[in-house]
Amino acid sequence: MPKKPDLMPGTLDMLILKTLTRAPQHGYGIALSIRRASEEVLTVEEGSLYPALQRLLLQGWxxxxxxxxxxxxxxxxxxxxxxxxxxxxxxxxxFDQMIAAIGRVMQDA
Amino acid sequence: MPKKPDLMPGTLDMLILKTLTRAPQHGYGIALSIRRASEEVLTVEEGSLYPALQRLLLQGWxxxxxxxxxxxxxxxxxxxxxxxxxxxxxxxxxFDQMIAAIGRVMQDA
DNA sequence: GCAGATGTATAGACCATCTATGGATAGAAC
DNA sequence: GTTCTATCCATAGATGGTCTATACATCTGC
Incomplete structure (x- = not known):
């Protein structure tokens, strides 16, 4: 039984920012958007979401x-x-660079 | 100046296991292999590597x-x-599933 | 003999995520 | 009109992986 993957650490800020490029949203809506866009694979818990939003506010993003x-x-x-x-x-x-690098490690026989 | 990405959290175990599919190696060699295979993008610090190896040993992997x-x-x-x-x-x-899900969130306009 | 690369390992700090709460309001159901 | 569910915000504490810094040992080349 494959464990639920919830989130990939370090990507939440990016996902939130991306979601907000479409339209301003409230926290709950952001969580729903990400979940739907990812087809239920990514679930943003409140305990992750709100601290993340605080960070983004502090940074002025x-x-x-x-x-x-x-x-x-x-x-x-x-x-x-x-x-x-x-x-x-x-x-x-x-992120893209990182994924590409991981792909290089993971591919070659 | 783009900050050095070092590693993507949660992927180290996978990278180590993959590296060992090619041949048994010692810790230092694993670190070098990953760095080279990723074209110097991924750098595995000792403080990350050895705890990870301990985990893998404990799990019997x-x-x-x-x-x-x-x-x-x-x-x-x-x-x-x-x-x-x-x-x-x-x-x-x-990992693949996660990346695909993130891709879905990141792509659509 | 000294420097530099090789090689293992741990302690402590840091930080993002998760679990677990707590509370508030609106609308629907009954 | 009370209860239930969905919506909505937010924090405290635990957990866990990664990074910094350090310590130590051996081999090679100069």
């Missing part, structure tokens, strides 16, 4: 704003900043 | 044996066990 949901509930909406967009590029290229 | 090097130095050679080979398959498929 996202900004937050309290608003009302369509269903009239209060929620904190996160928006990608210019710096965040730049950071996403950095993380994505590092 | 590798076994160790003291031998002499070609250059006549004492070294501890690690060999993949049958269980280790099986484990490698598991980790590799989980």
């Amino acid at each position: 996202v900004k937050a704003e309290w608003k009302k949901t369509e269903t009239n509930r209060r929620a904190r909406y996160y928006t990608l900043t210019a710096a965040g967009r730049k950071q996403l590029g950095v993380e994505q290229s590092q | 590798v076994k160790a044996e003291w031998k002499k090097t070609e250059t006549n130095r004492r070294a501890r050679y690690y060999t993949l066990t049958a269980a280790g080979r099986k484990q490698l398959g598991v980790e590799q498929s989980q």
Whole structure:
């Protein structure tokens, strides 16, 4: 029985930033988006998500704003900043490089 | 200046097991193999490598044996066990699944 | 004999993730 | 109108893998 893989360490920030390129979202919505986009493979727990959002706020890569949901509930909406967009590029290229390197190790007979 | 990516957390065990499929090796040699195979992108620090090898030993995925090097130095050679080979398959498929899932999140506009 | 590469190993710090909570509101069900 | 479920935010503590730093030993070349 294959253990549930939940998340790949070190990629959460990138996934959040990417998700926010589409539209500003609140935390819960971000978690849902990632889960759906990954076809239920990646599950972001709250205990991972909110600390991550705090980090991103501190770094200035996202900004937050309290608003009302369509269903009239209060929620904190996160928006990608210019710096965040730049950071996403950095993380994505590092990630790609890393994956390529791992692929090289894993492939050759 | 892109920060050095060193390693992707959670993949070290898989990389070690894969390296040992080619031939039994000692710790230092494993580190060199991974570095070379990845074209200097992945660097395995000793402080990561030896704890990882201890884990693999405990799990029974590798076994160790003291031998002499070609250059006549004492070294501890690690060999993949049958269980280790099986484990490698598991980790590799989980990894592939994870990467595919991340790719799905990262691609769509 | 000294430097540098080879080789093993551990202790402590660091940091991201997970588990486990706690609380609040809206809407639906009954 | 009370209960249940889904939505929504957030933190504390544990866990675990990786990194930094260090220690030690041998062999080769100069």
